[in-house]
Amino acid sequence: MPISIRDMESADLGEVLAINQASRPAVGDLSLSELAQLVGWCAHARVAVGAGGVVGYLMALEPGQPYGSPNYRYFEAKLDDHVYVDRIAVAPGERDGGIGAALYRDLFERVPGRPVSCEVNVVPMNAGSLSFHTRLGFIALAEQET
Numbered sequence: 001m002p003i004s005i006r007d008m009e010s011a012d013l014g015e016v017l018a019i020n021q022a023s024r025p026a027v028g029d030l031s032l033s034e035l036a037q038l039v040g041w042c043a044h045a046r047v048a049v050g051a052g053g054v055v056g057y058l059m060a061l062e063p064g065q066p067y068g069s070p071n072y073r074y075f076e077a078k079l080d081d082h083v084y085v086d087r088i089a090v091a092p093g094e095r096d097g098g099i100g101a102a103l104y105r106d107l108f109e110r111v112p113g114r115p116v117s118c119e120v121n122v123v124p125m126n127a128g129s130l131s132f133h134t135r136l137g138f139i140a141l142a143e144q145e146t
Contacts, residue, residue: 015054056090
């Protein structure tokens with residue numbers, strides 16, 4: 001199925017929230033208002049769209065945002081310049097089709113040469129995400145308990 005990637009729009013929030021909630025605990029729980037606030041802080045809020053609508057999303061923040069996430073704050077303290085991927089998720093029926101990798105390629109093209117940071121859950125263990133991020137070239141910097 002061909003997909004296109006574009007900026008997230010307010011009309012997409014319901015579909016993005018449904019994908020987010022179906023992807024827990026790999027991504028954190030959100031309400032619609034929390035999602036809207038987070039999108040407002042993101043410089044890179046992108047959706048993958050297929051024939052049936054939104055099939056995945058990626059949300060990334062630039063430095064200096066008021067986001068209170070301990071993971072974002074960790075990278076803020078460790079890196080001078082980075083783009084922090086707070087969450088990426090693909091609709092359950094669309095996984096393993098390259099959509100997540102396409103969303104990351106889109107981000108890498110938008111921020112060439114800049115470090116891209118993210119966290120991957122090890123408790124509970126998210127082996128699929130760990131393997132996915134390793135294939136994309138991410139390396140572990142540290143582990144922290146949140």
